[in-house]
Amino acid sequence: xxxxxxxxxxxxxxxxxxxxxxxxxxxxxxxxxxxxxxxxxxxxxxxxxxxxxxxxxxxxxxxxxxxxxxxxxxxxxxxxxxxxxxxxxxxxxxxxxxxxxxxxxxxxxxxxxxxxxxxxxxxxxxxxxxxxxxxxxxxxxxxxxxxxxxxxxxxxxxxxxxxxxxxxxxxxxxxxxxxxxxxxxxxxxxxxxxxxxxxxxxxxxxxxxxxxxxxxxxxxxxxxxxxxxxxxxxxxxxxxxxxxxxxxxxxxxxxxxxxxxxxxxxxxxxxxxxxxxxxxxxxxxxxxxxxxxxxxxxxxxxxxxxxxxxxxxxxxxxxxxxxxxxxxxxxxxxxxxxxxxxxxxxxxxxxxxxxxxxxxxxxxxxxxxxxxxxxxxxxxxxxxxxxxxxxxxxxxxxxxxxxxxxxxxxxxxxxxxxxxxxxxxxxxxxxxxxxxxxxxxxxxxxxxxxxxxxxxxxxxxxxxxxxxxxxxxxxxxxx
Ligand code: DSN
Numbered sequence: 001x002x003x004x005x006x007x008x009x010x011x012x013x014x015x016x017x018x019x020x021x022x023x024x025x026x027x028x029x030x031x032x033x034x035x036x037x038x039x040x041x042x043x044x045x046x047x048x049x050x051x052x053x054x055x056x057x058x059x060x061x062x063x064x065x066x067x068x069x070x071x072x073x074x075x076x077x078x079x080x081x082x083x084x085x086x087x088x089x090x091x092x093x094x095x096x097x098x099x100x101x102x103x104x105x106x107x108x109x110x111x112x113x114x115x116x117x118x119x120x121x122x123x124x125x126x127x128x129x130x131x132x133x134x135x136x137x138x139x140x141x142x143x144x145x146x147x148x149x150x151x152x153x154x155x156x157x158x159x160x161x162x163x164x165x166x167x168x169x170x171x172x173x174x175x176x177x178x179x180x181x182x183x184x185x186x187x188x189x190x191x192x193x194x195x196x197x198x199x200x201x202x203x204x205x206x207x208x209x210x211x212x213x214x215x216x217x218x219x220x221x222x223x224x225x226x227x228x229x230x231x232x233x234x235x236x237x238x239x240x241x242x243x244x245x246x247x248x249x250x251x252x253x254x255x256x257x258x259x260x261x262x263x264x265x266x267x268x269x270x271x272x273x274x275x276x277x278x279x280x281x282x283x284x285x286x287x288x289x290x291x292x293x294x295x296x297x298x299x300x301x302x303x304x305x306x307x308x309x310x311x312x313x314x315x316x317x318x319x320x321x322x323x324x325x326x327x328x329x330x331x332x333x334x335x336x337x338x339x340x341x342x343x344x345x346x347x348x349x350x351x352x353x354x355x356x357x358x359x360x361x362x363x364x365x366x367x368x369x370x371x372x373x374x375x376x377x378x379x380x381x382x383x384x385x386x387x388x389x390x391x392x393x394x395x396x397x398x399x400x401x402x403x404x405x406x407x408x409x410x411x412x413x414x415x416x417x418x419x420x421x422x423x424x425x426x427x428x429x430x431x432x433x434x435x436x437x438x439x440x441x442x443x444x445x446x447x448x449x450x451x452x453x454x455x456x457x458x459x460x461x462x463x464x465x466x467x468x469x470x471x472x473x474x475x476x477x478x479x
Contacts, residue, residue: 007473007476008475008477008478012478014058015029015030015478030478033472033473033478036472037471038464038467040382040383040426040463040466040467041410042383042384042385042406042407042410042423043385043386043406044274044404044405044406044407044408045244045245045271045274046273046274046408047248047275047276047412048277048409048412049273049277049312049316050315051473052319053278053279053312053315053316054312056279056308056311057279057308057311059308059311061084061307061310062307064081064307065304066078066081066085066304067299067305069085070082070085070089081307081310084310084311085103085104085307085310087314087318088314089102089103091313091314091317091318091321092317094321095251095317095320096250096251096262096285098262098268098285099286099288100286100288100291101283102284102294102295102297103281103283103310104297104302104305104306105269105281105282105283105297105302106281106302106309107280107281108282109169109175109282110282110297110301111242111269111271111282111283112169112170112242112269113169113177113301113302114269114294114300114301115267115284115286116157116180117293117296117297117301118286118290118294118296119211119240119266119267120152120155120180120210121296122238122290122293123155123210123238124155128152129152145180148180149179149181149182152180156183156184156207156208156210157177157181157184157209157210157213158171158185158203158207158209158211158212158237159171159183159186159213159214160185160186160187160195160214160215160216160219161186161187162185162389162397163187163389163390163392163393164185164186164187164188164195165188165216165217165220165391166185166213166216166219167215167217167242167244170183170215170242171183171184171213181210181211184209186199186203187199187391188391190391192352192353193351193391194352195219195223197224197227197231200212200231201231201234204231204232204235205234205235208235208236208237209235211237211238212235212237212238213240214228214239215240215241215242215243215245215261216242217244217245218359218361218389218402219352220336220350220352220354220355220356220357220359220361221355221356222255222259222356222357223259224258224259225239225258225259225265226258226264228241228264229264232266238267239264239267240265240266240267240268241265241267242268243261243269244269244270244274244282245274245358246275246358247270247271247272247274248274248276248277248320248329248358248408249275249332249357249358250262251320252320252325252326252327252328252330252332254326254333255357262285266289268285269282269284269285270283271283272313272316272317274408275329275332275408276320277412278312278315278317278320279313280309281306281309281312331416332408333358334417335407335410335415335420336355336358336420337354338417338421338424339405339423339424340354341354342424342425342428343362343427346425346428347428348362348424348428349362349363349365350362350363351402359406360406361405362403362405362431363402364401365390365401367431367434368435368436369431370387370401371387371388371389371395371400371402371403372400372447373434373447373449374387374403374434374449375403376447377434377449377456378403378430380451380456380460381426381451381456381459381460381463382463383423383427383430383463385403385405386403386404387399387400387402387404388403389402390402399446399447403431405427407420410423413467413470413472415466415470419470422462422466423466426463426466429455429459430451433451434451436448436450
């Protein structure tokens, strides 16, 4: 344990030094801590990294270029970067039981791109790949992309549809993955909201993808990766899992057996900052057969690695290997289930009727609202969430009909199932008392809403009261 005042001293000193150069930055950093302390953070993809993780990012590693891999760099003087990159990879391998870990990706999108190119490089004939690689990606027109896809053999990717909870990077057109691959999606059962493995198998048989992707950012249930691997094998697909959202539940051994992606997938990607509670960044895990291709991520796909973030990954992964991380991971799920039960008891409509992971998706059409109206009304009331599509969403991806809420951040803060019931009450109160607004010409608006400001203030105060027993970073005082 650090000495009692070490964390406060570290952050206070850092701010003092920053303030001497650009006081507005120091003020904004302080204000961010204050805002995070005061709000009920229910964004399913956010968390609170430890002081040690945060501090590991603010140092001289930021100044170092280190293209290449451990012991094989394109720059001299990388011995200390080698130390932290090797440590992060070692912790990741031990934590997840993976043969290989590549810890350089700067984000989840980067990790997925590294994985896609590794699979393409492994499976596409070398001349086609070489031809495809000679272009400057930034200059490509739609026609160029069409040609490039053709040169790559029109490789196919099958992933979960966006409105069922899949992610943009799983082959959708606004993302580069949708330009690299011909994409098709599998959805969820219209009645249960659950993945229908028979339908996935049917889609795989028809479409014959090169890559079958599992993983989600808004699906509130477990996925059976053993079955998904069998489907992939039956059509000769590479099975990839993007576990960005639930990596903390895998690390904490809440998702085991068929629900642990690592033993079942050929390649697994993740971010490190969501339920895993590390610094912002990404990571790829794989077996020895894809390791060499994955390690070419930089410069194939990535810019120079961020050694300061790899240092923080090493710290956070070391924390996740401690016994108490399993307790945190279990509480994340217990809390999500308590929140879901609290909402259901009060009459909310939830996609799939509940959760068995860290997130809950409220279908706010049950309150007569769009996701955008609900998100803003909750924000006015001190509750930070994000709007999200629901399956077959009639309001599209901008207005949406859903609110996604998640428990990793509040769980890290120490809130438990009793506070989740209180949180459900606050959410239900706000949504139940918000009504859709109108445009100036009297037509119904999908964005405007009516909420009594006095009620929003009251709920805000209740949220602050709820949080007051669970101070965020209690060891740190900045003033
Ligand atoms: N933006 C992340 C999320 O909120 O789920 C996924 O990329």
